[in-house]
Amino acid sequence: MRLSGPVPSRITVHRVLIRHGLVDPTPRRRRREDYRRWERGRPMELWQMDIVGGIQLADGGEAKVVTGVDDHSRFCVIAAVVRRATGRAVCLAFAQALQQFGVPEEVLTDNGKQFTARFGRGGGEVMFDRICRENGITHRLTKPRSPTTTGKVERFHQTLQRELLDDVEVWADPEEAQAAIDVFRREYNSERPHQSLGMAFPADRFTAQPAEEQIPLRPALATTIPAPRKPLLVPPPASPSAAGSATVAAAPLAIGDDVGLAVEVTRLVPASGNLTVCRQQFWLSPTRSGLPVTLWADTTVVHLLIDGVRLKTVPSRLTPTHLRQLLADDGQPAGPPPITTGTLQAGAPIEVERLVNATGLISLAGRQHPVGYHFAGQRVTVRLDRGLMQITADGVLLRSLPNPLTPAEAASIRDARPAGPPPTPNPEPVRVERRVSCRGALVIAGQRIHVGIAHAGATLTVEAADTTFRVHDGDQLLTEVPRTTVKPIARFKVRKPEPARPTAPAAKPQSPVI
The missing domain is CATH 2.40.50 (OB fold (Dihydrolipoamide Acetyltransferase, E2P))
Known part of the structure; x- marks a missing residue:
């Protein structure tokens, strides 16, 4: 059957279906009344923080403003101008506000890399998270692409942009912009009524934490930079002419700060179990997710510890620049190393720690070597002594195998150390x-x-x-x-049974033909 006349439009068909109750009308955009307003019941319960740009400088750059607003009172607690919104600059502004007003119970931010490593490549814990953790502040994050969750600080950005930043096209320097924003901040808090507060001033509803209830802030690294290390003074080598003299009088020789530089830094293990520090990855397993791990690092070796117990030691790929950056961020000068690696002597026994993979293999000198399926997932110590390779755990000998490495290959293992005393045999069969x-x-x-x-x-x-x-x-x-055999046991688990072959269905009996 063919219809005569024009074909109705799609929206007409949609309206007819709605009129007869055949479909539910859904608006394409959320209405204003669909948003749920929320507000904390008292000041210092929640701070909203964010970063806003728009400050053009005379040298062609753009400065940014680190902002923070108390959720209950709309009181501006942070308004710091920074040239670059790095994690350290944000933490310095945050720590200054903590010292001035006290410690809030919670902080709400978006998912910027200055605030969290939630979407970072390496995961772990950033400096802002550590300040919150060590001062007992709950750090809350918004959903991705949800700016309305931090609507109060976003509304502060709109007021700041409209009433101050739009009036000046170019600022001479960040100091000039900071001075103007300080004046605006005082007027915003004390002299400008807010419609959302019933035309009250934010300063009337805001109360800072009492001085007697304030606790010392941790860590102090947020506001101070460690002092530079003193140069190491050593005597110069004696000259050949003075070799026979009893004493040598010479001036001390200063060595650069990079000699002997070691840093201790604490990070949280990400959910993936793969921790990244200065682009070097450390595998710690998802079972340790959320645990704080301490890294003792220099330019040759990195020791990883949890609760003072050393998990493993790996070669370091960190340069002196990386170590100085960690020291300036949240690290501290390291004490003595957990273990002494010492100097390896040619032909002397060495030992190295390895994690046995799921197929019973360990990696040594760039090659995979089988040690046994039953050790899969276990961290063992491999002791190489001439022609023997001993697999130990907690000082107990688990298995002895022929040494598969040549002396040159054994010397190329960077994370090896001089071996201790021979392990004791395993008393259990x-x-x-x-x-x-x-x-x-x-x-x-x-x-x-x-x-x-x-x-x-x-x-x-x-x-x-x-x-x-x-x-x-x-x-x-x-x-x-x-036992009459001298061969080593190469297989410890039974092989998987072969799948049963499908049998052909039995033929149906045929009825006799009458």
Whole structure:
């Protein structure tokens, strides 16, 4: 059937469907009344912070303003002009406000990299998060692309832009802009009524934290920069002419600050478990997510510790510039290292820590070496002593294998250290699993052990001692035979059973033809 006349438009069809109740009308944009207004019940309960630009300088640059507003009173607590809105500049402005007004209970910010590492490449904890954590401040973040959540500080930006910044096209320097913003801030807090407050002044509703309730701020690194390290003074080498003299009188020689520079810094393990510091990554596992880890770092080695317990030691890729940057941010001069790596001597035993991967392999000198599936996921210490490679954990010998590395390859391991005393043998026998064949036998290290056809297809546990093999079915000892093989045990778990082959469906019986 063909319709005559013009075809109705899409919006007409939509209105007809709404009129008959066939679809629910949904506005394309949120209405003003759909937004839910909220306000904290008292001052110093929540601060909203943000960063705004728009200050053009005479030298062609653009300065920014770090702002903060108390949620209850709309009192401006922060209005600091900075040339670059770096994390340190934001933290300095934040710390100054904490010292002036006290510590709020909560701080609300967006997801900028100055405030959080939520969407950063390395994750972890930024300096702003650390200041909040160490001063007991709850740091709350908005949803991505939700500026209305921090609407009060955004509204302050609009007033600042309209009543001050738009009147001046170019500022001579940040100091001039800061002086003008300070005057505007005093008028905003004390002389300008606010419609959202019933035409009251923000200063009438704001009350700073009492001085007797204020606690010393932590960390002090937010407001101070560590003093430069004193140069190390060492005597110069003696001249050949004075080799035979009893004493050598010479002036001390100053060495640069980079010699012996070591830094300790604390970071939170991100949810991924992969911590990044100055573009060097440290794998710590998602199971340690949220834990504070301390890094002892210099230009040669990095030690990672949690609660004073060393987790691992890795080669350092940090330069003296990186160390000075960490020291200026939130690091501190490091004390003695957790372990002494010492100087490696050619041919001497060395040891190194490694994490066994899911397939039972460890990485040494750029190659993968098998140590056993049953050690998967375990952190072990590898001791290389001439032709022997010993796998230890907590000083107990787990396994001995032939050394797969040449002396040159062993010397190329950067995170190796001189080995301690030889490990003690493991008092417990090695336990392996074997599946009994259809003829009632199993094979371990090339030795065939008959346990009986009654156990065909069962998975049994074998205790491998130095002189015997003990076969168990659960808690029941089935047999104990002398160990006649000298081959090492290469497999500790049973192989996965082969998938059952599908059987052809049985043919349906045919009815006889009558």
